[in-house]
Amino acid sequence: MxxxxxxxxxxxxxxxxxxxxxxxxxxxxxxxxxxxxxFVPELFWIACVQKKLGYKTANEVLLELHELYxxxxxxxxxxxxxxxxxxxxxxxxxxxxxxxKSSKSYDKLLMGIKxxxxxxPGHPLEFLYxxxxxxxxxxxxxxxxxxxxxxxFRRSKEAMYAQALVLYVAMATGKLIVTxxxxxxxxxxxxxxxxTEKSRQIASSIRASFNGILGNKDLTIRCDWANxxxxxxxxxxxxxxxxxx
Amino acid sequence: MNExxxxxxxxxxKSLKSIISLSLExxxxxxxxxxxxxxxxxxxxxxxxxxxxxxxxxxxxSNNPQAWNNDLAPLxxxxxxxxxxxLKWILKDPLVRSRxxxxxxxxxxxxxxxxRVREIxxxxxxxxxxxxxxxxxxxxxxxxxxFLTEVNLGSWSGKSVRQMSIExxxxxxxxxxxxxxxxxxxxxxxxxxxxNVQISENPLHRFLRTPYVDSGHIxxxxxxxxxxxxxxxxxxxxxxxxxxxNEKSILELFQETIRE
Numbered sequence: 001m002x003x004x005x006x007x008x009x010x011x012x013x014x015x016x017x018x019x020x021x022x023x024x025x026x027x028x029x030x031x032x033x034x035x036x037x038x039f040v041p042e043l044f045w046i047a048c049v050q051k052k053l054g055y056k057t058a059n060e061v062l063l064e065l066h067e068l069y070x071x072x073x074x075x076x077x078x079x080x081x082x083x084x085x086x087x088x089x090x091x092x093x094x095x096x097x098x099x100x101k102s103s104k105s106y107d108k109l110l111m112g113i114k115x116x117x118x119x120x121p122g123h124p125l126e127f128l129y130x131x132x133x134x135x136x137x138x139x140x141x142x143x144x145x146x147x148x149x150x151x152x153f154r155r156s157k158e159a160m161y162a163q164a165l166v167l168y169v170a171m172a173t174g175k176l177i178v179t180x181x182x183x184x185x186x187x188x189x190x191x192x193x194x195x196t197e198k199s200r201q202i203a204s205s206i207r208a209s210f211n212g213i214l215g216n217k218d219l220t221i222r223c224d225w226a227n228x229x230x231x232x233x234x235x236x237x238x239x240x241x242x243x244x245x
Numbered sequence: 246m247n248e249x250x251x252x253x254x255x256x257x258x259k260s261l262k263s264i265i266s267l268s269l270e271x272x273x274x275x276x277x278x279x280x281x282x283x284x285x286x287x288x289x290x291x292x293x294x295x296x297x298x299x300x301x302x303x304x305x306x307s308n309n310p311q312a313w314n315n316d317l318a319p320l321x322x323x324x325x326x327x328x329x330x331x332l333k334w335i336l337k338d339p340l341v342r343s344r345x346x347x348x349x350x351x352x353x354x355x356x357x358x359x360x361r362v363r364e365i366x367x368x369x370x371x372x373x374x375x376x377x378x379x380x381x382x383x384x385x386x387x388x389x390x391x392f393l394t395e396v397n398l399g400s401w402s403g404k405s406v407r408q409m410s411i412e413x414x415x416x417x418x419x420x421x422x423x424x425x426x427x428x429x430x431x432x433x434x435x436x437x438x439x440x441n442v443q444i445s446e447n448p449l450h451r452f453l454r455t456p457y458v459d460s461g462h463i464x465x466x467x468x469x470x471x472x473x474x475x476x477x478x479x480x481x482x483x484x485x486x487x488x489x490x491n492e493k494s495i496l497e498l499f500q501e502t503i504r505e
Contacts, residue, residue, distance in 0.1 A: 036451045036452070037451075040451075144449075145447065145448045145449060146448070148448035148449060149448035152448055152451070152452070230451050233449040233450070233451070234449065234450065236449055237447060237449050237450075239445060239447070239450050239453055239455060241455045241456055241457075243456065243457075243458050
């Protein structure tokens with residue numbers, strides 16, 4: 001072994017005192033986001049609906065809901081993440097419920113989120129249930145767990161479909177304008193994900209675009225329910241270990 | 246453990262035992278043939294003790310296969326590695342540095358004695374009746390009167406282990422061995438976050454890392470590593486003081502034994 005001059009490791013990092021700062025963190029132009037903490041609570045409801053109804057029906061139902069939301073809401077935040085719906089005021093919620101109830105999508109949506117309704121009270125769309133009661137026999141915690149398992153990895157098929165839905169709705173409602181060169185115009189290709197090269201490229205564009213929608217740590221639209229999503233998840237089944245098996 | 250595994254383990258233990266025995270003979274032989282200069286006595290004392298230390302560590306380790314795992318082995322390995330770096334650094338300037346090593350040791354012992362005396366007094370005891378204190382003071386006095394002994398609050402060499410490794414021309418060894426094993430010694434997150442956690446499979450727990458204790462397995466890799474580090478100490482010692490001896494290294498002898 002010798003001390004012959006070697007390639008300097010982490011040479012692109014900047015030393016500040018005893019710390020080496022990576023290049024991406026050296027300016028203030030990036031903020032770090034966490035898939036599990038920041039994104040999953042906002043997309044979980046979409047994944048539930050998609051799993052219950054199938055993607056085609058789910059996407060139609062969620063688009064219809066969000067179009068109504070955009071007509072009624074006075075919030076400046078246009079996207080159909082869960083927290084958006086918590087910005088609705090009392091009279092706006094009543095109006096949305098009245099109008100949505102008359103649609104065939106209403107019952108479908110209720111079915112899509114019934115497990116979420118039972119296990120995660122206080123969620124942003126709870127008002128849609130108005131006086132409807134659910135019993136334990138109507139719901140299934142294993143369904144909740146399976147959806148969470150599906151979307152816990154950002155690049156899973158189910159997680160990509162949920163992210164794609166948000167962008168699809170944004171484009172369909174005119175809240176996201178893309179140029180004709182944009183790969184997002186081929187967003188339907190995501191249904192082949194991850195089996196084709198094109199679908200993987202689209203997925204990459206979706207993730208990058210989605211970061212712009214939800215990637216701001218200062219997002220003021222975010223609701224308490226989303227902030228406490230994992231707290232509630234831990235309450236549903238407390239972590240337990242057995243070291244003596 | 247099945248029969249085959251048990252037979253393999255017995256073979257390992259037998260080979261290790263024979264190499265430890267051989268190491269003892271080798272140290273004996275070197276020491277007994279060493280021309281000791283009485284005016285530079287710390288060189289011989291410190292060097293000899295370090296080689297003996299390495300054999301002690303290797304011997305205890307080889308006798309305890311239950312320690313051949315990721316939890317315990319790195320603790321021993323790190324001690325062996327530090328011993329090598331220390332020896333390599335000392336032998337760059339043996340008299341000055343071996344004296345530094347000794348002086349720091351007796352000074353540190355004095356400090357520990359004083360702390361113990363204070364603790365005994367504060368709890369209402371009489372330090373003069375404490376056998377450990379008496380024994381440790383006697384040990385210090387054997388070098389120099391305790392009341393004349395300086396205490397160095399810095400490192401014994403005045404340098405970090407990293408700096409010593411650079412000067413001893415074994416920085417790679419420090420980077421790739423000492424430093425990673427230190428994570429185990431310090432129970433840093435990049436040790437316990439790998440070996441003492443298990444990720445929850447429950448999707449409700451967002452990949453929570455839960456406490457985990459390994460049921461215990463035996464990895465002979467560490468036993469071989471102990472032989473390597475034993476060999477390195479002998480190599481360092483012999484290349485300095487017995488350069489004309491042309492014998493196989495401890496590691497080579499071990500590898501021959503294990504292949505038999």
